[in-house]
Amino acid sequence: MTIAQPHAGWVGRSIRRVEDPTLIAGAGRFTADLPATYRVRFVRSERAAGRISKIHVPDGATAITATDLAGVKPIRPMLHKFDYVPIGQPILARDHVRFVGEPIAAVVAPSDAEAEDIAEAIEVAMEDQAAVIDARTALAAEAPRVHAEVAGNLIVKGAVETPGFADARARADSIVRLELRSRRQNAMPLEPRGGHAAFDAGSGRVTLTCSTQMPHLTRTAITDLLGMPESDLRVVAPDVGGGFGQKMSLATEYVLLVWLARKLRSSVAWHEDRRENLIAAFHSRDQFIEIEGAFDSNGKLLALAADVIANVGAYSCFPTTCAVEPLMAMAELPGPYDVRAYRCAARGVLTNTCPMAPYRGVSRPVITFALERLMDRAALEFGLEPSEIRRRNLIETFPYVSATGLTFDEASYRQTLEMAVAALDLPAFRARQQQARARGRYLGIGFSAFSERTGYGTPAFAARGMEIIPGFETIDLSMGPSGLVEARIGASPHGQGLRTTLAQIIADEIGVPPDRIRVIHGDTDRTPYGFGTFASRSAVIAGGASLLAARKVRSKLIKIASLLLEAAPDDIVLDGGAAKVAGTDRSIAIEALARAAYHQVHRFKGEIEPGIAASATYDPAGTFANACHVAIVEVDPETGQVRIENFIAAEDAGRLINPMIVDGQIQGGIAQGIGNALLEEIVYDQTGNILTTTLADFLPPTAHEIPPIELHHLETVSDASVTRAKGVGEGGAIGAPAAVINAINDALAPFGAEINEIPATPRRIRAAIHAARKPAEQRA
Amino acid sequence: MSDKRDITLTVNNRSYSIRVEPRRTLVDAIREDCGQTGTHIGCEHGVCGACTVLVDGAPVRACLMFAVQAANKEIRTVEGLGSVDNLNPLQRAFMEHHALQCGFCTPGFLMLVTGVLEREPDIGDDELIDVLASNLCRCTGYQNIIKAVRAVAHDMRQARSNASA
Numbered sequence: 048m049t050i051a052q053p054h055a056g057w058v059g060r061s062i063r064r065v066e067d068p069t070l071i072a073g074a075g076r077f078t079a080d081l082p083a084t085y086r087v088r089f090v091r092s093e094r095a096a097g098r099i100s101k102i103h104v105p106d107g108a109t110a111i112t113a114t115d116l117a118g119v120k121p122i123r124p125m126l127h128k129f130d131y132v133p134i135g136q137p138i139l140a141r142d143h144v145r146f147v148g149e150p151i152a153a154v155v156a157p158s159d160a161e162a163e164d165i166a167e168a169i170e171v172a173m174e175d176q177a178a179v180i181d182a183r184t185a186l187a188a189e190a191p192r193v194h195a196e197v198a199g200n201l202i203v204k205g206a207v208e209t210p211g212f213a214d215a216r217a218r219a220d221s222i223v224r225l226e227l228r229s230r231r232q233n234a235m236p237l238e239p240r241g242g243h244a245a246f247d248a249g250s251g252r253v254t255l256t257c258s259t260q261m262p263h264l265t266r267t268a269i270t271d272l273l274g275m276p277e278s279d280l281r282v283v284a285p286d287v288g289g290g291f292g293q294k295m296s297l298a299t300e301y302v303l304l305v306w307l308a309r310k311l312r313s314s315v316a317w318h319e320d321r322r323e324n325l326i327a328a329f330h331s332r333d334q335f336i337e338i339e340g341a342f343d344s345n346g347k348l349l350a351l352a353a354d355v356i357a358n359v360g361a362y363s364c365f366p367t368t369c370a371v372e373p374l375m376a377m378a379e380l381p382g383p384y385d386v387r388a389y390r391c392a393a394r395g396v397l398t399n400t401c402p403m404a405p406y407r408g409v410s411r412p413v414i415t416f417a418l419e420r421l422m423d424r425a426a427l428e429f430g431l432e433p434s435e436i437r438r439r440n441l442i443e444t445f446p447y448v449s450a451t452g453l454t455f456d457e458a459s460y461r462q463t464l465e466m467a468v469a470a471l472d473l474p475a476f477r478a479r480q481q482q483a484r485a486r487g488r489y490l491g492i493g494f495s496a497f498s499e500r501t502g503y504g505t506p507a508f509a510a511r512g513m514e515i516i517p518g519f520e521t522i523d524l525s526m527g528p529s530g531l532v533e534a535r536i537g538a539s540p541h542g543q544g545l546r547t548t549l550a551q552i553i554a555d556e557i558g559v560p561p562d563r564i565r566v567i568h569g570d571t572d573r574t575p576y577g578f579g580t581f582a583s584r585s586a587v588i589a590g591g592a593s594l595l596a597a598r599k600v601r602s603k604l605i606k607i608a609s610l611l612l613e614a615a616p617d618d619i620v621l622d623g624g625a626a627k628v629a630g631t632d633r634s635i636a637i638e639a640l641a642r643a644a645y646h647q648v649h650r651f652k653g654e655i656e657p658g659i660a661a662s663a664t665y666d667p668a669g670t671f672a673n674a675c676h677v678a679i680v681e682v683d684p685e686t687g688q689v690r691i692e693n694f695i696a697a698e699d700a701g702r703l704i705n706p707m708i709v710d711g712q713i714q715g716g717i718a719q720g721i722g723n724a725l726l727e728e729i730v731y732d733q734t735g736n737i738l739t740t741t742l743a744d745f746l747p748p749t750a751h752e753i754p755p756i757e758l759h760h761l762e763t764v765s766d767a768s769v770t771r772a773k774g775v776g777e778g779g780a781i782g783a784p785a786a787v788i789n790a791i792n793d794a795l796a797p798f799g800a801e802i803n804e805i806p807a808t809p810r811r812i813r814a815a816i817h818a819a820r821k822p823a824e825q826r827a
Numbered sequence: 828m829s830d831k832r833d834i835t836l837t838v839n840n841r842s843y844s845i846r847v848e849p850r851r852t853l854v855d856a857i858r859e860d861c862g863q864t865g866t867h868i869g870c871e872h873g874v875c876g877a878c879t880v881l882v883d884g885a886p887v888r889a890c891l892m893f894a895v896q897a898a899n900k901e902i903r904t905v906e907g908l909g910s911v912d913n914l915n916p917l918q919r920a921f922m923e924h925h926a927l928q929c930g931f932c933t934p935g936f937l938m939l940v941t942g943v944l945e946r947e948p949d950i951g952d953d954e955l956i957d958v959l960a961s962n963l964c965r966c967t968g969y970q971n972i973i974k975a976v977r978a979v980a981h982d983m984r985q986a987r988s989n990a991s992a
Contacts, residue, residue: 067922070930071914073865073905077931080864159855160848237869237877237965238931288867288931289965321870542929542966707925711967715928718968742874742963749960750969779968 057551057561058770061707064547065561075286078241078258083316087304088162090152090169091327092144095178095399095735096191099142102152103170109155110169111307113141119306120272122297124365128512131203131370134194136362136402138272138299138306144173145193145361146401147737148327153303155315178399178735182358183335185398193361193397202359203370203395205377209450215388216350219341223425227803229413231333231358231729234406235747238288239319240328242301244308253308256283260295261579262539264366264515266571268297269305280305284569287541291719292405293329294541295581296364322740329404330729332805333358334372336417338380341388346429346436350388351450353380353417357403357410359395364404366515369395372403374511376410378451382418383460383498383673384440389450399735405581407719408781413805415497419785420803423493423792433494433789434468437675441496455498455671456767459699463675464496466697466759471677484797489684490692491794495676495785501700501774502587502767503669517578519666520588524553524596526604526659528645530638532557532564534596537577538589539569543776544708545585549593551704552770556597557604558621559637575662583672583774586704591665591769599661606655607640670767672774674698676717676782682794684816687809689725689791691754696782699761701773706760709775714756716779722748723780724787728806795819834898838863839907847894853887854878856894857904865905865934869963876962879935879942880904886942886961905934908941917941917979924975928966935962940976948983955980 069075090110104110121135140151151171156162177191184190185200193200216222242257259265259282266282287294300317307315319328334357341350355376359369373393381389426436441460448454471492480490500507505518523535534549546568550561567573577589601621608626609616612633620627627634641659643650648657679693696713703709726746730738739745764771784805791807792800800819804811836843838861845860852871857863857880869877871890878889881903909915914922917937927933936959943950943958950958955976964972 063922064925066930067927068911068914070927070933071918071921071937072909072911073863073934074911075865075930077864077867079868080858082859160850235965236931237875237929237963238867239869286931287929289929291965318868321872321875544928711925711928711971714968714970715966716968719965741872742870743872747963747965749963750956750973751960753969755970756968 056555058555058702058704061705062547062551062561064544064708065550066544066546070286077238077286077288078243078256079318081243081256081316083243083314085155085157085311085313085315086159086162087307087315087317088154088159088166089150089300090154090166090171092140092147092149092151094144094173094175095147095180096176097144097173098176099140099144099151099171099173101172105165105168108165110165111139111153111303112151113137113139116306118274122272122299122365124363124368125514126203126368126370126512127514129203129205129370129374131368132197134197134202134363136299138302146399147735148323148401150299155307180398180400180731180733180735182333182356182396182398185396193399197397200397201394202363202397203373205374205393206391207377207451208390209388212350212388212390216341219349220344221342221428222339223342223421223428224339225417225421225424225803227336227338227417227420229332229334229416229805231330232406232723232727233325233328233330233729233745234291234293235745236289236291236293239321239324240294240298241318242304243314243316244304245314246308246312248312252279252281253305254281254283255301255305256285257301258287258294259284260290260539260541260581262569262571263537263576264578265297265301268365269302272302273306282571284539290541291407292581295579296329296404321742325729325740325745326737327401329364330360330401331372331403331406332413332723333403334413336413338417338421340421340425342425346425346431346439348384348386348440351381351386352390355391355393357395358398358400360398360400360402362402364402366517367405368513369403370511371405372410376414378453379411379500380414380418381450382415383442383496385442387450400731407716408777411777411781412720412723412784415495415781416785416788416805419495419789423789432473434464434473437464437494437496454668457763457765458498458671458673459761459763460496460673462761463673463697463699466761467675467677467695470695470697470757470759476679489682489794489797491680491682491790491792493678493786493789493793495782495789497674497782499583499672499774499778499781500669501583501672502667503582503584504588504666507669519664520577520592521575521662521664522589522592522596523575523662524600524660526600526641528642530559530563530641532559534564534566534593535574536566536568536589537575538585539579540585541580543580543585543712544705545580545589548586548704548708549590552590552593553597556594556601559624583776586772587670587768587774588665588667590704590772591667592663594770595663595665596661599663600659603659603661604637604640607644608635610651610655611635611640611643665769667768670701670765670773672700672778674778674782676786678786678790680787680790680794682791682812684798687812689807689812691721691787693757694754695757697759698778699763700775701765701768702762702771703760704770704772710758712775713758713779716777717756717783718748718753720780720783721753721787723805724784725806726752832895834895836861836894836897836902837900838902838904849893849895851894852890853892853894853897854889857889857902863904863906867931867934869932874963876939877932877935879938879962881938881942884942884945886939903938905937908937916982920975920979924971924978926967926971926975932962932964936964936972944980944983948987950980952977
């Protein structure tokens with residue numbers, strides 16, 4: 048393993064973010080800040096399953112229903128593998144409703160208040176139909192079908208078994224099995240979704256401003272569905288108040304807004320309220336996992352098997368399809384461990400619930416939870432420290448090709464584990480834990496070692512059989528006659544500080560400071576086609592494209608400088624805003640080079656093209672970041688309350704471009720993971736009515752619940768990324784739930800209690816203690 | 828619901844004569860009738876705190892107050908703290924400590940903290956966490972917000988003790 052060396056330049060420095068002053072001054076421009084002539088309110092289904100018999104609209108009111116949308120195609124995401132059954136989602140429910148919250152009609156009025164009044168007066172007559180809410184129930188033969196064309200509600204089914212699996216399993220000394228449950232969650236960006244569509248009579252075009260992570264694909268998708276020329280739609284992602292994946296999937300509501308703007312030849316806006324966001328803006332993480340590890344007598348994992356059932360809700364999200372959770376679980380479940388024998392079945396199951404879509408980490412917070420619980424349970428059986436069983440199983444040689452064919456590039460699984468162990472002083476903790484137990488206080492420690500697959504381009508998505516293969520990113524980089532640099536990117540950041548990060552990468556190549564570089568994103572009229580910001584990809588892929596384009600601009604600047612300074616190109620150095628001839632005092636300002644490139648091209652004598660611009664595309668195979676998280680908790684066995692005393696993350700995301708931003712990503716991810724582990728849960732009753740419709744029911748963590756987080760970094764240099772940076776956006780959320788739940792289980796060890804469910808709420812913790820006591824009492 | 832009232836809202840020392848329904852919330856009036864969009868709407872049920880503004884110096888959830896209730900009171904919003912080119916010390920501390928990512932919750936936190944530090948400049952570190960737990964942030968994990976606010980509180984105390992010395 049090579050560790051990155053500090054180098055002079057902008058990369059590696061925690062410069063302040065260029066994004067900040069505007070946002071801090073309240074001068075940010077979010078979707079809801081735009082005025083609109085009309086406001087839209089959706090009438091949503093109050094039933095989980097039913098047939099619409101009549102929609103009564105009060106006289107004089109404008110309400111759009113499915114019958115108005117005859118020419119509009121349903122959203123029909125496609126996957127060409129894994130027995131995927133394509134299903135369509137109408138923009139407004141046509142005949143049937145399939146989940147509580149599904150849009151049935153859209154009311155148009157001059158203000159939100161008037162639209163809400165009308166929406167309340169609309170009566171939807173509906174014939175109730177049987178609903179199915181739980182994924183395992185939905186798989187039963189007699190279960191009602193959510194979509195008539197999907198038998199057994201089984202929309203996608205993956206299976207893998209490596210050759211020799213049974214033999215490897217048979218050689219094991221010990222088999223450890225667990226059943227785990229991850230309850231349903233909502234990414235819950237603080238800004239709910241929202242869109243604003245404005246028709247321009249002069250050009251006949253519509254501008255859709257919306258809170259999206261994926262402007263270009265949103266544009267293609269909507270124009271496909273509406274049957275309009277793609278050039279007639281401009282999509283703008285302005286300031287976006289967090290996304291976490293929820294804003295990468297296409298919202299039916301945005302399709303309707305564009306349709307309405309064209310119909311009314313005006314501007315229309317919809318601002319999702321929090322109730323809508325919690326019931327209808329995509330859920331995730333609703334999974335059952337059965338996992339089995341076959342270990343030899345030394346605690347080495349010989350064979351791993353799992354059965355994954357993902358509740359994907361009522362429709363399939365665009366563009367990834369609802370296969371994203373089960374298939375990612377299957378591909379990545381072995382995690383950072385060296386295990387050659389693997390068997391997995393992963394199913395996506397339709398139910399009458401809000402559709403599932405990617406949320407930070409996608410399946411990996413759940414599979415990491417499953418695998419790390421397995422490791423801790425095995426450690427208990429072998430009488431090993433949790434850190435020791437991991438030490439015996441982590442991947443240590445690279446490149447490593449996994450049981451599912453993934454190539455793991457150079458990383459530091461073992462080293463980050465040791466770093467975390469050293470940071471926390473394990474023997475001291477165990478002594479303190481013993482003393483605390485003697486006083487009736489229950490401390491626990493939990494480890495979570497994991498890999499985070501990041502920055503993957505088209506090959507990874509193609510392997511899933513997706514019809515739409517995202518992956519590459521393009522940058523158009525130019526320097527104008529004033530020497531100012533513009534970088535136009537297809538990626539679409541929404542809080543990650545990517546404008547700052549990319550400016551640092553570009554600055555080092557072309558010798559101008561980051562404040563001379565403007566990164567332009569989130570506008571299909573002004574940026575090259577790209578896929579957006581999701582899947583921990585932007586620093587790697589948009590960053591890589593930035594580096595490649597900047598190298599081209601650099602060589603052009605050197606060429607011009609060489610001509611104007613009459614020096615060999617190899618002697619030209621770009622630094623501090625000037626081109627210098629090495630070893631002399633001759634130099635020329637970069638502004639002067641830029642000016643010459645546009646206004647004094649005659650001096651180039653035809654040897655150099657006018658202007659300074661370059662484009663580059665980057666489409667890497669992907670790179671694995673990694674980390675080891677450790678949580679130390681105290682559990683109150685009477686109340687079931689968990690207090691996180693300390694949280695340590697030893698992390699390796701390759702070269703850190705802006706360490707401050709990287710730390711922020713990790714801390715924020717860990718906070719979400721802690722929320723996922725302890726608090727956050729979307730609850731349906733048996734009829735499919737949703738019970739968690741406010742932020743007093745669905746509980747994101749506050750400043751009270753999040754402890755200080757101690758971060759340690761390694762910077763492994765990997766050839767898998769041209770900038771040597773690995774992605775870091777999801778790791779915090781991937782690792783934290785497992786660490787917290789393992790710590791709770793360690794704390795509960797004296798009771799013989801075990802909890803394998805997230806969130807581990809006080810009620811569930813008390814129930815686990817109670818269940819463990821019961822057999823003991825019965826024996827007595 | 829056409830029973831509209833004529834009221835005057837004073838936002839950041841500027842008067843806005845507006846006509847609103849009695850049911851119009853203060854946050855809608857600030858954003859739509861006064862055009863000050865720095866105050867954000869996150870939940871409209873008083874939990875997230877993104878819409879926090881100061882009304883006569885006290886932090887208020889502007890989604891839980893009607894505009895008519897705020898008539899003739901002093902309302903302060905993020906736009907009154909400092910401009911893009913001239914951030915105030917609290918705003919600068921948010922930048923220095925990386926206390927924001929997407930920035931959507933930031934105006935609410937800034938107003939919450941402004942109101943609290945003006946009233947309780949000697950607030951202790953633990954009580955400060957109690958206060959900050961009134962608002963939600965989904966990006967940062969809070970620790971950098973806590974650091975920024977503690978730094979500003981510390982600087983304010985320092986400045987006062989220097990002035991009185």
